[in-house]
Amino acid sequence: SPDRGETRISIAPTVVSSFKPLITAFTIQHSLDFLCGRRRAHRPASVRHDVINSNANFSSFSARISVRSLTFPTSRIKMSAEKSDGVGEDCHDIDDADVLGGDDGGGGDELVFQHPGIPKEYAIIQYRTMPETGFVEQELNAAFKRNDIERLKLTPDDVTTTAALLMLFPEQYQSHTRARKDCRKRKILIHRGSLGSGDSMFARDRLVVGRVIDRVKSGDTVCIQQRMQPNYDECKLHDKEPPFQLPVVFEDDHFAVVNKPEGVVVFSHKNGGYGRMSVKACLPWVLSPPRAGTVAVIRRPHPVHRIDRGTSGLLVIAKTKPAMTQLAMDFKDRKVMKTYTAVLSGDIKAPDASSISASAAKQLGVSIENGALSEWQLIDEELEGQTAVTIWRPLKQAQLEHARNNTITMVELKPKTGRYHQLRRHMASVSGCPLLGDKTYDGGGPAKHLRENGFYLCSNRVSLPHPYFNSIGGKQEWMNVRASLLGDHIKDGSKYSFTEVDGLILFHAEIGVPPKFSEFSWKNCKNGEE
Secondary structure: OHHHOEEEEEEOHHHOOOOOOOOOHHHHHHHHHHHOOOOOOOOOOOOOOOOOOOOOOOOOEEEEEEOOOOOOOHHHOOOOOOOOOOOOOOOOOHHHOOOEOOOOOOOOOOOOEOOEOOOOOEEEEEEEEOOOOOOOHHHHHHHOOHHHHHHHOOEOOEEEHHHHHHHHOOOOOOOHHHHHHHHHOOOEEEEOOOOOOHHHOOOHHHEEEOOOOOEEEOOOEEEEEEEOOOOHHHHHOOOOOOOOOOOEEEEOOOEEEEEEOOOOEOOOOOOOOOOOOEHHHHHHHHOOOOOOOOOOEEEEEEEOOOOOOOOEEEEEEEEEHHHHHHHHHHHHOOOOEEEEEEEEEOOOOOOHHHEEOHHHHHHHOOOOOOOOOOOEEEEEOOEOOEOOEEEEEEEEEEEOOOOHHHEEEEEEEEEOOOOOOHHHHHHHHHOOOOEOOOOOOOOOHHHHHHOOOOOOEEEEEEEEEOOOOOOHHHHHHHHHHHHHHEEEEEEOOEEEEEEEEOOEEEEEEEOOOOHHHHOOOOEEOOOOOO
8 A cells, every 4th residue: 555655565485495384574674674685674663463363384474564764665674485595686786766756757958756855866765754642661761871862851752853863764864973973074964853654755945964962752753865966066166177188097976086197195194295196085076977877876976995196006996985985895895906017227137936827916915817827926925914915926027227136027916915015015025126206215316317217007907896786776777788888999099898607796897007107118027029
């Protein structure tokens, strides 16, 4: 019954094979979490359930629920007992909910949300109402310490905004600190009095931004809102042109990869120093905002990692909060594979003792391309007491005055870890051949004559799991665009591609090395050919 906000959900036998005959509301809530593929429980605010008389075979059961939260919009629940696995493709997370009004929900100059927030770029994605009779006093006493209740003057029908969040959204807010943080980020709204119906559910004159010091009373509704439109144009009010050229290798609604020039920092210092001359400040000029309807977009695009000021090459950018979270996890779990090209000062040696095959490197967790199956060198040397692993191989050599042994070597580097200046320090201290032009680690002396062009290091290849296409909601979109994205795509001297490996959608990007790398008369290390 859509008018009453209710729906009947049939859960497959495999889901309940171990459940007890009497299915409680607690079990029903967790079943819904499982069906929707949630990592963390996001339960309906209230669940009305009946005693279910199950037969001995547990063939199936039905639970009647009353949904008063956008966490489970009635229009998006499409489950049936015919799905034997219990998690069919029709199950959707809140990120895929229809939060947009209008004909197509994704076009036009004016984006209209079904439940707009404050300001208009936001939309309400979840809400729960404080009971008319107030909270149960025993639950209030169990949730807060006695001195907190007295200090905050909490009563069953009058609590602070943070206390209301802890009581109404216990699965999302386990501490006052988290609740206060979201209040300060203006993510919380309070609707005074009873709700309406349909698109006019929230009366604008009763809806206010929830502050930490505000009070929530019986019958008030606490809402959580998220930014649905970015604000890329705000930084362009005073400057019409980007501060420097920043080529875009690839971008979609969720993330992007740019080619950072050398000499530019990724983030400006907190106390000044670089001003607009940072990658983060330049991103709104060169990237396009996500399309209308993309959930949890970031106000401005944000780099997920950093590379040194003197290093050029590929930098991964997040455009939504889910993408930022997923990419950060992938970097932490070392699922992002990066390849660097560097020029070293010296005739670097490749001893047999540190030799490692391509297959052994893959087992170590370092990605090796199919066309690079030659022997590699392993450096496993701790930095500041932390594990630091790099594999490398020589590519070319050339003669250069003032370099060590009057020789320079181009090498390919693949770090498994990402310690501070790892590649520069490993090559200088372990291999005895610092990067050409690296004034920090070249040791001085004749090397000072080779510093005018900076050091020679470029991040020219990266591979990573796509942050959205591998999610539950993104797999369907991937099937729609799969044919157009698979294979190689050439763009202004750079290349990107998509591949599928064991059901995982991987993104690959590659660029050429900077022009200064080609200023020398290189010869291949193996055959001596120019």
